[in-house]
Amino acid sequence: YKKVVTRGAWMPACLGSWKAPTANNTGGIPSCWESYKKFILNHYRHDANKTTFVISNENIGGTLGNFDSNVCAGMFQDMAASLGDEFKIDLIFTYRHLWDLMISFYYYRYGTQATSSRPRFQKWPGQGGRSAPALSKFSGDEFKASLNALDTYNCLRQASAASARVNLHVIDYGRRNVLYDFLRYLSIDNQTANNLIEESSSLGMNQRAEYLTWNDKIAISARKKGMIPPGVVRRVARNTIDKYLSEEGERSKSIFLEFNCPNDLIREEIFSASVELYQSVFNATSLEAQAELTASFEDAFSSKKICDMDSDAFLLNHTALQKHLLDNSTWI
Numbered sequence: 001y002k003k004v005v006t007r008g009a010w011m012p013a014c015l016g017s018w019k020a021p022t023a024n025n026t027g028g029i030p031s032c033w034e035s036y037k038k039f040i041l042n043h044y045r046h047d048a049n050k051t052t053f054v055i056s057n058e059n060i061g062g063t064l065g066n067f068d069s070n071v072c073a074g075m076f077q078d079m080a081a082s083l084g085d086e087f088k089i090d091l092i093f094t095y096r097h098l099w100d101l102m103i104s105f106y107y108y109r110y111g112t113q114a115t116s117s118r119p120r121f122q123k124w125p126g127q128g129g130r131s132a133p134a135l136s137k138f139s140g141d142e143f144k145a146s147l148n149a150l151d152t153y154n155c156l157r158q159a160s161a162a163s164a165r166v167n168l169h170v171i172d173y174g175r176r177n178v179l180y181d182f183l184r185y186l187s188i189d190n191q192t193a194n195n196l197i198e199e200s201s202s203l204g205m206n207q208r209a210e211y212l213t214w215n216d217k218i219a220i221s222a223r224k225k226g227m228i229p230p231g232v233v234r235r236v237a238r239n240t241i242d243k244y245l246s247e248e249g250e251r252s253k254s255i256f257l258e259f260n261c262p263n264d265l266i267r268e269e270i271f272s273a274s275v276e277l278y279q280s281v282f283n284a285t286s287l288e289a290q291a292e293l294t295a296s297f298e299d300a301f302s303s304k305k306i307c308d309m310d311s312d313a314f315l316l317n318h319t320a321l322q323k324h325l326l327d328n329s330t331w332i
Contacts, residue, residue: 001035011036011055012063018078020070028071029078037082052186058147064155065148072155073162080165088165090185091156095281096173097293098149098274099300105147106138111209115216115238124223124234131220132213135308136262139270150277157280170281174296214309215242218321221311227325240331244324258314259307270306271297 003009014032040053064072080089096104110132114121123129133142160168171181183193219237222228228237262270274297278289300306315322324330 001038004035004039009035011057012059015060015075016063016066018067018071018075020068020074028074029082033079033082040083054186061149061152062147065151067151067155069155069158072158076159076166077163080163088167091160091166091168092171092182092185093153093156093168093281094171094173094178094182095153095277096149097296098277099270099297099306100173101147101149102139102143102270103135103300103305105143106135107209107213110138110216111212115212115235121216122233122235125220129234132217134260135306136260136266139262139266139306150273150280153277153281211242212238214311215239215245217309217311218314221315222325225315227315227322229331232331241321241325244321248320257304258310258317259304260310261301261304261307267301267306 009032014030014036017030017032019028019030043053044050067075076089076091080087110121114132120128120130125131156168159166169185171178177197179197180193183196186193215238216234218241219228219234222241223232223237261267271293274293275286275289278284278293279286282289284292
């Protein structure tokens with residue numbers, strides 16, 4: 001319980017240990033849930049004005065996607081029953097085109113998360129470190145293992161169908177204000193909701209994760225070509241490249257960007273999986289789903305969003321960056 005209160009516990013791990021109900025309807029609830037239940041109940045006990053408790057974590061989606069159907073149906077029923085008759089559970093699934101979700105997840109994992117906290121991305125490949133896989137390779141088994149959106153949705157749908165106290169809501173990421181739609185399900189005052197929406201609208205699009213991934217790939221290519229001294233650590237190398245490209249304004253010059261794009265087979269696999277997810281979420285036919293998704297999917301390919309930046313070609317064409325990296329004063 002102390003870990004839950006101090007945010008040291010990991011709810012996906014607790015949910016992952018949930019079991020299917022036994023014949024006498026016992027044994028499904030893991031002992032770890034008792035700490036979360038106590039924390040949630042105390043949340044309301046200390047303030048009568050609090051009516052909603054929000055749990056939001058994308059890793060939970062990955063956990064639910066790995067459940068058998070009988071576990072999904074029973075888990076949220078168990079939760080509601082353990083909390084008491086006055087509780088109901090709203091499940092909010094934000095639909096996003098599968099390829100957009102894949103791209104976002106990839107750049108988060110191998111950009112923001114990897115470069116800031118994952119130890120194997122602080123060391124060079126060959127010295128105990130690893131490099132980011134090609135985006136087209138990530139689109140397969142690794143992405144499905146991390147976040148199987150279709151299985152996650154099916155899990156939530158089964159849970160909602162199994163209990164009147166568990167309700168599933170779908171938010172379309174591409175057509176509405178996601179935060180506004182989400183706030184509709186929370187019992188908060190209008191002023192607080194408006195403040196949150198106004199704050200989020202000022203954040204704008206953040207491409208930082210994409211740049212971090214590109215800089216890391218460029219650094220690895222440059223080191224292989226002998227452009228980075230052996231004693232320079234990986235973090236320093238990618239930060240040096242990032243600083244140079246930012247200051248010189250070269251990052252925005254598409255003339256230097258060349259891409260390796262997925263072959264037709266991988267492309268078809270991504271589109272088929274996207275169609276299947278759309279069909280399930282919006283109860284559409286295959287033809288309806290294809291008509292809805294084709295234009296957006298083609299745009300994602302034509303704009304190179306589903307392609308890997310070719311770091312070797314980038315270095316070959318960017319002679320100014322080569323000179324900067326080969327200049328000894330760069331590393332002093």
